[in-house]
Amino acid sequence: MTADGPSIAQRRADLEREFAPWRPRTLDEHFEHVAARFAARPYVITGDRVFTYEDVLRQAHRFADGLAALGVRAGDHVGLLMANYPEYEPLKLAIARAGAVAVPLNYLYRTQELGFVLRQSCSRVLITMTSFRNQDYLAMLDELAPGWERAGSIGFGDLERVLTLDPEGKGEGREGVLDVPELERIGAASPGAARGGLRGPLEMSDIMYTSGTTGEPKGVQLSHDALLRQVYGSAYCRALPDGNRSVFALPCYHMFAYEQGVQAATFVGGAVLPQPRFDAGEYLRAIEQHRVNDVLAVPTMSVALVEHPARRDTDLSSLDRMLSAAAVAPTWLWERIRSDLGVRELTTAYGMTEVGGATVMTQPDDPLEVTASTVGRPKPSGAASEAGGPIAEYRILDPATGEPVPPGEPGELVARGPTTMLGYWNRPEETAAALRDGWLYSGDLGRALPDGSLVITGRSKDLxxxxxxxxxxxxxxxxxxxxxxxxxxxxxxxxxxxxxxxxxxxxxxxxxxxxxxxxxxxxxxxxxxxxxxxxxxxxxxxxxxxxxxxxxxxxxxxxxxxxxxxxxxxxxxxxxxxxxx
Missing domain, CATH: 3.30.300.30 (ANL, C-terminal domain)
Structure with missing residues (x-):
């Protein structure tokens, strides 16, 4: 115990007491477990609205029962096009409880991009916002699939039904099209329609899209257990404290926010404050109003926070930690995050959707120069790893010969571990190229320092x-x-x-x-x-x-x-x- 609370080692020990030995679960089974323990605690905080673990669990049950009553079967693919609104978490859980596979969709897609992913993913159901910013998703559907309003064979790939959400109450729904509140009412009238546990922990839970070498998005297939192991590993590596509260505007369809925010909070009974749009002033207000102690950001957001004029007049005394990752950040920025925001535990990370998220991280007690100059070491993951060490094993190979490079020399990063993807959806050739004998070939170039830290030096592709x-x-x-x-x-x-x-x-x-x-x-x-x-x-x-x-x-x-x-x-x-x- 330190003067400011439990030490990093004590926080990790608390996590191990609850979750070791590791018990594979589906995403919905995991939430059932943590909701039983943290029922009355806040889980999702948005504005002045607070949703407890029990609130989210009950809504997830109703959504799942509604999906089942509408004919969603185990193994069906359900597209979820949703910004960071409070419905995201229970809808995501509901898809898992119904035994379906979630396809989180990038809400910045334009019409043809959306159409490609909907077809390629074989999504049978789409749950979408009516609009967001300048994006009109119903107009996109009009262009892609005229007549999409009717249920049944729409004539657009495997898509059979669209459900809508009008998150800001603009009256943008379509006549005859069920919306998310109606889905909940259908579920309330059909209790038990979704039984839960229809699929096993090692089966596919998500198809998450990422750009590929062909220029078209590729659907990364991840299992329930892979996601949960990766999330636990991040919570363990960062030593998240009991009741951690994080604010983020990173989109929930992205692995960063889903892993480090939505899911990581559940392992410590924490709360998330998802922001539909990034606004540095809103971040600062949320930290002060709700005593947030954790910020998730990419460097551009971190710059905006330290430069915001309201920073000096905002009570940031609750803020202890920040994870700033996904892009290179200059040394001066790390220094100002620590000096101007008062962040004591500052971490960064490296990973890929194909390995389930962040497999390499700095430690919360690393010196600033380590955080500023490397992406850390393969993260220690406690119970979630197969041997009690890092969640992933890394090698650095010569891209031309496939042989290990000399110590300190750059090469292609390849990794293996229990969180590696099952493969790319309906892309056997790309899967075979990326997965070889259990190793995931990243296409990223890096070198290892004597202490095992990795420095990313570039990409062998043009990404x-x-x-x-x-x-x-x-x-x-x-x-x-x-x-x-x-x-x-x-x-x-x-x-x-x-x-x-x-x-x-x-x-x-x-x-x-x-x-x-x-x-x-x-x-x-x-x-x-x-x-x-x-x-x-x-x-x-x-x-x-x-x-x-x-x-x-x-x-x-x-x-x-x-x-x-x-x-x-x-x-x-x-x-x-x-x-x-």
Missing amino acids: FKSGGELVMPKEVEDFLSGQPGVSQAFVVGVPDDRWGEAGCAFVVPEPGAVPDPAALVEDCRENLARFKVPRHVFVLGADEVPQTPTGKVQKFKLVPIARDRLGADVFVRALSPADSA
Whole structure:
């Protein structure tokens, strides 16, 4: 025990007393277990509304019974397109209790992106918001599947039924279409329709979509047990205290928020304060009003918090810890999180959806220089790991030969462990390429320090992260090259002081054409998810595109061209504390 409460070792011991030895459960069985223990405690706090564990469990039962009464069967795929509203948690649990497989959907998808994932995932039911920000999902469905309002064969893949939620009460529902409140009423009139326990812990619970090497999203199949082991490992590594309260605006469809927020809280009887939109002022108000002690963020959010003018007048005395991850952050930012926000336990992490989330983390008592310069070590996970150590075993291999690299040298990160994906949904070739003899080949490059910490040095593919979201350049390139006047397009990630990395597109015009960069950016905004939209567009002559003697484009040589056109200061601002004043 320290002066400020239980030590890190004591908090981990508390977790082990409750959950060791590990007992595999489904997601709904796990929540039944923790709700019995923490029934009266707050679980979801949104504004002034507080939902206890018992409240969420009862609503999840009604939703599950409603789904079963409507014909959802074990193994059916149910798409969930939902921002961080309080209905997300009970709906997610209800899908598991009904024996179905959840397909969390990115609510930034544009029409064609949404259509692709709905078809590819074989979703039979879709639960969707009517709208969010400038996204009109009902209009998207009108375009994709005319007549979607009727139940039964819609003529769009496997989709048979759509349920809607009008979260802000705008009256946007459609006549004849069931909404989420009606689903709950149907469930209340059909108690026991969903029996629970219809699928086992090692069976698939989720198909979570992530960008792939083909430029199309790939559905990562994860089991109930894999998710819960990974979540417990994070709670154990971070040594979350009893009753931990976390605030986040990271979307619940994303592994970061789902693992570190929605699920991690349940292992310690904690509460989550999910924010539908990121607003640094709202974060600060939530911390003060609800005595939040934990913040989940990507570096762009962390910058906004330390720079917000209300920070100095906000009571942040309850705030103890922060997990800031998913993108590179400059050293000055870590220092200001500690000095300006009073965070004592500051951690970062690395992982992939394919391995169930964050398998590498820094420790809450690591020196600041470790957190600022590495992504930590394979995380200790207590009861959830197979041998009581890290949740995943890592190797660093030469991408060309597949052989281990010498100590300290960079190579491709490959991992194996009990949280590794079951495979990509309906993509056997990609699954075989990524999973080899039980090892997951990440495509990420890194090197190991003598203490076992990992430093991410790049990616063997062309992927980059913008605001914590993974961007596949080929997807953007294909769109741009389909625009009038554009012959070719090449997209690279360049350093950005706010987003970590931003897309920089180079377009080669068709003969006689003069593409307008501003118009191309606007076209991207209208047709692509926001995080995929390039921040910079430049026109290049065909003879200016760097190529090998055999005609292959050398995209890495586009980065210095971007530096010259943008100005070198753009590339160093993210490392300078001057912008943080």
